[in-house]
Amino acid sequence: MTLSQRTGVNMNEDLKVNLSRLPRECVDAGDLKNISADIPSQVPVVEPEPELVVNPWDIVLCTSGTLISCENAIVVLIIFHNPSLRAPMFLLIGSLALADLLAGIGLVVNFVFAYLLQSEATKLLTIGLIVASFSASVCSLLAITVDRYLSLYYALTYHSERTVTFTYIMLVLLWGTSICLGLLPVLGWNCLRDESSCSVVRPLTKNNTAILSICFLFTFALMFQLYIQICKIVMRHAHQIALQHHFLATSHYVTTRKGVSTLAIILGTFAACWMPFTLYSLIADYTYPSIYTYATLLPATYNSIINPVIYAFRNQEIQKALCLICCGCVPPALSQRARCPSDV
Template sequence: MKSKYSQYYNRSLIEVHYLYAKAMTRSQLQDRHSGTGLNPLSILFVIICSIIILENLLVLIAVFRNKKFHSAMFFFIGNLAFSDLLAGSAYIANICLSGPRTFELVPVQWFIREGTAFIALAASVFSLLAIAIERYIAITKVKVYGSNKTCRMFLLIGACWVTSIFLGGLPIIGWNCINDLEECSAVLPLNSRRYILFVVTIFSIILLSIVILYVRIYLIVRSSHQEATNSPAYALLKTVTIVLGVFIVCWLPAFTILLLDTSCPMKSCPILGKANIFFGVATLNSMLNPLIYTLRSKDMRKEFLRVLCCWGLLQSGRPSERCMVPLKSSSSMEHCTNKHEHQSTPIMQDCTTCV
């Protein structure tokens, strides 16, 4: 038996794995070979991913060009937007290299195709966790925006990408099912089921961690507002509910199909053949993140309009010079940070928009 690494350029290997893991017949494989163009569902996902790229590019431009957004929290939002932009780009590339083009790839190219999409999506999820960690630290520490701000920010962002690249690169490093067909995933036929289970476990831990952090944030803020019916506390609860709700709705179907893949073969669970739909729903989270994390800032919305104005989309008869007029007021998130920078009480007592 050849070593798995020596088969990374074996063009016939992908066909063998797809036939076995997906329980395909030769006629089904031939039909997949002869397929042409994109189906309507793929075209829909390409349109969604294009929207993801454009709106996250808008976020990055807004953060980059306005110095009022050069604060820790907005850098985290920018990192989230960058990972979501890459997720949209990687998913488009994945769609274009799927179908009949799948069998034109060698295994190492297949691993790069799937690994790149996974790294981008994982980075988006880890960015959500990094934001939750930063917000939790912000309300439990005194002078959290002091001299250690930059160090902590880069550590969290760096850890986000290092972890994502590591997890996405495990299959190409060697954690795959080459030479062990019985261990192959039906959804990702060159990946090991044990690797899929490991990924689902990691993502479940992340989800649980985000839930715990936001519950802690809500309890701390509520304890700072003694009145149970205080509106800021309920506003915070609404924000947290939206964040967690969208995350769970988008990612739970993908987690479910991957978990099913670890214990059920394709013949017994034909729904595994529709896994691309579940991953497409998960990608929607990258489209909704800018709405949740940035459009709650009034000044960010104004900056979006300025960027669109500069692109010539929303001039409405106004002179182009007005597009570059700086903001007159601080962002609500930045105002929250500056207002409580030197206080010894939790910084979230009066500002709920930064959560």
Template sequence: MTNLTMDGCPPNRTVKFYYEASGKNINTFWRKRDYVVVTLGMTVCIIVILSNLLVMGAIFKNRRFHYPIYYLLANLALADFFSGISYLHLMFHTGPWTIKLSIEQWFLRQGLIDTSLTASVLNLLAVAVERHQTIFNMQLHSEMSTRRIFVIIVFIWLVSIILGLIPSMGWHCLCDLKECSTMAPMYSRSYLVFWAILNLLTFSIMVVVYTRIFLYVRHKSQQMSQHTSELRHRETVVNLMKTVSMILGCFVICWTPGLVVLLLDGLGCDECNVLRYEKYCLVLAECNSFVNAIIYSFRDKDMRKTFKEILCCLCNRKSNRGATSEVHFTNTEHEKSKLHIARRREQLNGTPLLRDNMENASTSEGS
């Protein structure tokens, strides 16, 4: 990538050079604030990774979740899991460590975050389309085949990876310092504008789709009779819609401030002081990756039950191992007792004693 990105540019330019040119300072030493940020960031990343692993395991473990909507939610958890990995990688390449990065490593760091966000956005859009299709057809679950869902998931990740690689493939400012942004000193301002507007438009489309769905469900629920089966079906649809809408709402709340700040930076708003809000927007966006698991836990009883089964699985295995070792201990004591009796018989030339028989009998009863 070096020959492609640096072709025609002055040689020996480093990450530090671009940061200083854009006005974004990097500390060369560790401050208490840096230690606190990295420690908290790594803690959140570990929570994100473990919680989304739990969500994916629950969806694939419970047969009740083997439907297109839950496969898409599992892919959303995969995107959040990948986001946790991306932020964990960022924690090990931030602060004073940033100066030591090569240009390729810096693009990799940013590309991982861009890919995870794009995957989440596209996945939420796929969920919105799936819910629109099923609810307007008066269905609880889509009739799409597993193969089609797999194709959609692969398409989501291909597009996400491509959008994450675009800056390193040429849409950057390595050869034009005037176009460099402030928050991402090697990204072109035009790319930030494109990326922010694209995601904000996607958010808007999803909000419109869900608003239309809610209005339709509300209208249909008023027309339904009071039959028990219809009421249960309506409650199930509404509960699932509420869960998905909460996920979308939290995503929009957590990511919109960051995208707005990126858009302002891309538009060259020097009075906006985007660097002042950068850290807060980053933390807010990172927190979104484990909010979904909390929503699953509180909104879905089956999901919550499956979570408990998975978490208790290791405890049950440990207790089974303990029980096995206890039986082994009892058998060992029994064998020692029998060996002791046999030795005493050998000492008495094989003549059994009443006491030996009593010990043998008591040992048999104990076993």
């Protein structure tokens, strides 16, 4: 008797033993013969492993995070390597760039962990980093607005040690608050154990998103009020100068109009980027289609792309520092032909 025949006999005997445990009416001799005849011909089928499918929205978010990281890393390096950029305004701009840099890194790390290293710990850490960094970004924008208001309202005493101390206090408060918000999911405020409590962004709970949304709306209202006061101060100063120097009235009117337009662009950009996701997260829950979450969250990431352009690269001191760095990277022969504007 061959090995295959012995195997068939053994399988038949095992099958008879197993089937003998069933009620007699459930098994008859004909069925037993048919099953015994079919077993040797059965071949185990190995199902192919499911292919890794990447969500296109996640690719877009990862690309946005990469651009955010590269752009804001330049601003952080410029401010860090230039001792002359230590004024309160530059400290706040550096805080904003650092927060946006961490937000970009968080988006990239979230993409990597979501498809390569899936675990509850990585989900909590990445969502905590993203929440803390974006919260620090929004709070830094508020701190910059407060600093601009104080620089106009207390123009004579603004450049003093008191202002520097107040700036450090603001930095400690905004980063402390942001870190506390980022620790909420890690400390247990998550929906990993109760899916019904999930928000539109897992594993954040509805309470998480509600707190963040209300904080954003409060921040936006405060920034809006401060920018209105800034516009009033600028217009009042321009009017006083125009009364003293009638021949400069036209130029001051143009300057004031540009300043008000710039403030409107800053506030409008901030609202356009963050308001869709804020309102959506207040009214939606985890049962809503995820495409709505991606469609509202993506514009919020664009705010971190626009921030360096509005607050950093438009500043003349930062432009000069960036130009000096770029000129230092070019060979001497070429740097003499294309010198920085400050050297011309």
